[in-house]
Amino acid sequence: MATQADTTANKRRKMVKRFGKKLFRGTLMDFLSKQSRVPDEPVLANSHFPWAEQLRAQWPVIRDELEALLERRNALPSFQDISPDQKRISTDDQWKTFMLYAFGTRMDFGCEMCPQTAAALEQVPSLSNAFFSILGPGKHIPRHRGVTKGLVRCHIGLRVPSGPGRCLIQVDDVDCVWEEGGMFFFDDTYPHEVWNETDGERAVLLFDIERPMGMPGRMVSRAMIAALRRTAYFRDALANQRAWEARYRQAMG
Numbered sequence: 001m002a003t004q005a006d007t008t009a010n011k012r013r014k015m016v017k018r019f020g021k022k023l024f025r026g027t028l029m030d031f032l033s034k035q036s037r038v039p040d041e042p043v044l045a046n047s048h049f050p051w052a053e054q055l056r057a058q059w060p061v062i063r064d065e066l067e068a069l070l071e072r073r074n075a076l077p078s079f080q081d082i083s084p085d086q087k088r089i090s091t092d093d094q095w096k097t098f099m100l101y102a103f104g105t106r107m108d109f110g111c112e113m114c115p116q117t118a119a120a121l122e123q124v125p126s127l128s129n130a131f132f133s134i135l136g137p138g139k140h141i142p143r144h145r146g147v148t149k150g151l152v153r154c155h156i157g158l159r160v161p162s163g164p165g166r167c168l169i170q171v172d173d174v175d176c177v178w179e180e181g182g183m184f185f186f187d188d189t190y191p192h193e194v195w196n197e198t199d200g201e202r203a204v205l206l207f208d209i210e211r212p213m214g215m216p217g218r219m220v221s222r223a224m225i226a227a228l229r230r231t232a233y234f235r236d237a238l239a240n241q242r243a244w245e246a247r248y249r250q251a252m253g
Contacts, residue, residue, distance in 0.1 A: 028220065029189065032149040035217025042172035042192075044152065044185040048212070051125060056156060056183040058120045062205055063158040063180075065114040066132050069098055070203070075251060076134070077244045083237040089144050094136035099241055101130040101207070103229050109245040117205070126210035128225065132158075133206040135196040146188030147228070150221030151208040153188045157181060161200025169194045178204060 033040045038048045046052045069076065076096040080086040086095075100110045100121060110131075111118035121130050128151055135141075146153070157178040161167055168177045172190040186192070188208075196202045210221065228234055 029149045032217050035213040037212040042187055042190040043174045055120055059156055059181045061116045065117050066158050066203055082240045085233055089141055094139040096134040098132040101127055103225055103234055104128055128208040130207035134203045136201055137199045139196045141194035143191045143193040145191050148224055149189050150211055152185055152211045153208050154185045156183045156205040159203040161198040163198055165197035166195045167198050167202055
């Protein structure tokens with residue numbers, strides 16, 4: 001049964017989330033867009049990120065580490081178990097995650113489990129978030145938007161099912177189809193939706209980097225991220241991640 005303190009905390013959380021979205025998606029988003037040194041488009045060419053190909057080329061060893069994790073797939077957390085704010089877009093156990101970085105915080109356990117992936121990510125400039133994103137057969141993630149124009153998202157395909165059925169992400173009106181070893185960048189503040197209508201599992205390395213911007217844009221974006229780290233959105237997710245890591249370690253013996 002929820003206590004009065006829980007109810008108050010939930011109300012405060014919703015208020016902060018509502019205010020934060022208004023702030024991030026209003027004037028600040030327009031400002032960051034104008035500061036951007038890459039196009040403000042749903043999907044961005046890999047050529048805007050000169051370091052990208054060196055990272056992409058390491059996908060086979062990254063996939064090997066993912067495959068080792070998937071031997072215990074059921075033990076991996078569902079996304080909403082780590083980040084309760086994701087319950088709006090996912091309520092089942094068909095979206096599994098394995099965290100490596102969260103808003104600049106290195107997840108030591110994840111990086112210890114996947115040392116070659118961690119080493120590859122250490123070469124990524126201005127890395128913010130990174131995790132394996134695993135979608136089960138038939139999984140659909142409804143249309144949603146990210147919170148800040150200050151980040152750019154990337155997917156590297158690691159396990160992509162073949163056969164009939166759609167398996168893609170649509171960013172605004174652009175369809176992006178995953179390929180094993182393929183990479184693409186996109187702006188997740190544009191509405192995007194995901195389908196895995198196959199009978200196989202789709203897995204990618206998902207990571208966010210700081211958008212290339214002028215100095216004023218970088219300063220504002222970093223202040224926004226610092227503020228976000230102080231909210232329940234980040235603190236609760238970090239606590240849930242630490243709790244899951246402890247349970248996983250115990251289960252491993």
